Amino acid sequence: MQSYTIGQAARLLGVSPDTARRWADAGRVATHRDEGGRRVIDGRDLAAFSIEVGQSGAVEDETPYTTARNAFPGIVTAVKLGDVAAQVEIQAGPHRLVSLLTREAVEELGLEVGMQATARVKSTNVHIDRT
16 A cells, blocks of 8 residues: 655645644544654545545645646545446545546556546546556
8 A cells, every 4th residue: 555755645635744744643644654764644544534625625725736737636535446437536635536437547557545646637538647
């Protein structure tokens, strides 16, 4: 399972590292120490927390995301696989993006809840890049 540092989590949540640290200190999201002694958050825990933050609108006014290039880096919060098609949800700061793509594409990218991904939007299509 992928883990994220406080700084990485902050970027994905669209908040400052200080805000993410305060949330961790308050117990809003679970952290543990990695081999290097850094505080990290498990990907699944961060995915669940990002949904909570996105729904509450508890993000800072200045987010590092821009639609100029139509790229939304975030964290995968849900993957629903069908026989042929799949649905992938990404929480990118305050933005929740849902993309329908082939099951084969999801499997080739190895997408799973808690991993970092970028949703790229072109017109009515959303393309998912594993980051």
